[in-house]
Amino acid sequence: MKFFDDYFVFSSKEKKGILTLVIIILLMIIAYRVIPNVFKPEIQDFTEVRALIEAMNSEIESEKATSLFKFNPNTISLDSMLLLGLSKKQAYNIKNYREKVGDFKKKEEIKKIFSIPDSLASQLIPFIKLDKVVSTSSKQKYVSEKSISLFNFDPNTVTQNELQNLGFSSKQAKTLKNFREMGGRFKSKEDLKKIYGVSDKLYQSLEPYIQFPEKEVKEEIQETLEIVELNSAKFYEIKKGLNITSKQAGMVISYREKIGGFVNLSQLNEVYGLEDFDLKSVAKVEINPQSISLININTATFKELVAHPYLSFSDVKKIVNYRDMHGGFVDLEQIHQNNLINLKQYRKIAEYLTL
Numbered sequence: 001m002k003f004f005d006d007y008f009v010f011s012s013k014e015k016k017g018i019l020t021l022v023i024i025i026l027l028m029i030i031a032y033r034v035i036p037n038v039f040k041p042e043i044q045d046f047t048e049v050r051a052l053i054e055a056m057n058s059e060i061e062s063e064k065a066t067s068l069f070k071f072n073p074n075t076i077s078l079d080s081m082l083l084l085g086l087s088k089k090q091a092y093n094i095k096n097y098r099e100k101v102g103d104f105k106k107k108e109e110i111k112k113i114f115s116i117p118d119s120l121a122s123q124l125i126p127f128i129k130l131d132k133v134v135s136t137s138s139k140q141k142y143v144s145e146k147s148i149s150l151f152n153f154d155p156n157t158v159t160q161n162e163l164q165n166l167g168f169s170s171k172q173a174k175t176l177k178n179f180r181e182m183g184g185r186f187k188s189k190e191d192l193k194k195i196y197g198v199s200d201k202l203y204q205s206l207e208p209y210i211q212f213p214e215k216e217v218k219e220e221i222q223e224t225l226e227i228v229e230l231n232s233a234k235f236y237e238i239k240k241g242l243n244i245t246s247k248q249a250g251m252v253i254s255y256r257e258k259i260g261g262f263v264n265l266s267q268l269n270e271v272y273g274l275e276d277f278d279l280k281s282v283a284k285v286e287i288n289p290q291s292i293s294l295i296n297i298n299t300a301t302f303k304e305l306v307a308h309p310y311l312s313f314s315d316v317k318k319i320v321n322y323r324d325m326h327g328g329f330v331d332l333e334q335i336h337q338n339n340l341i342n343l344k345q346y347r348k349i350a351e352y353l354t355l
Helices: 002-007 012-038 047-066 078-083 088-100 107-112 118-127 136-147 160-165 170-181 189-194 200-209 219-224 235-242 246-259 265-270 302-306 313-326 343-352
Strands: none
Touching (some): 078 313, 107 118, 160 170, 189 200, 246 265, 302 313
């Protein structure tokens, strides 16, 4: 009993403490059982919140749907695919599918594209139009045939755009331009071979069309110059012919490159710094509209079209969307007839467009 006496015999004070602890524990157990039944939580009504969330989701889906437009997956460009909301990866996957597998024959084939989930494919299918299918190979052949046109040219004065029309790549054309800007001159037809990237095959096709003026016009005899052709004139010719500053002459050449050449003198007032230029004072300048660079409205990329000062981003978006949906333009008049751009703007840009 010594063990019991050592560990289980409590003083009067300890007994009171134990009794108090037991009472507290019992009260806590009773409170745990009773309180939930006495103080019931108020039930919240989230009906309005759910309705608001559903309305917001519906509005988001509606806004997303309005960005979609009818398109032909066999002809749509990468730029237009991005406007549809596709990522760059998804757009390139569609392009690769066309090149490696072939044209889309059914709308549902869009689901075969890797990285396009079924949910996105289901949104796109109602907008797919396959009534005009153009094979990639025949389209590329058509573009290649249309983009090259041979004509007589002087390698010392030919523009970068004209070089590309002759069959030069953009890199080759830029190399030739840089060669001239660094002081290089072509004195014979064979000098064209000096340009990096110009193959013997390209040279042989161009050689009959290379022409040099019988007599080079030198800068020191420009005082006797009577007429300046604005689309082919050099820096000092423009400066003297228009009687303007060097900075203004540079701006004229820069703007000429952007629009593809001048078709009338009034366009000089569109050049930065020449807004108030008196056109009546011009007596030694003429314009050859035949020398302007034309843009093929059916093959030009979104980037090429939007680079033209006469077309805004919104204008180009409408034009490209219409072109992709209908397989191209058959008449330039379709641009303003379908309200893609207003009539005034159409009359300005039409001079630079071709089919």
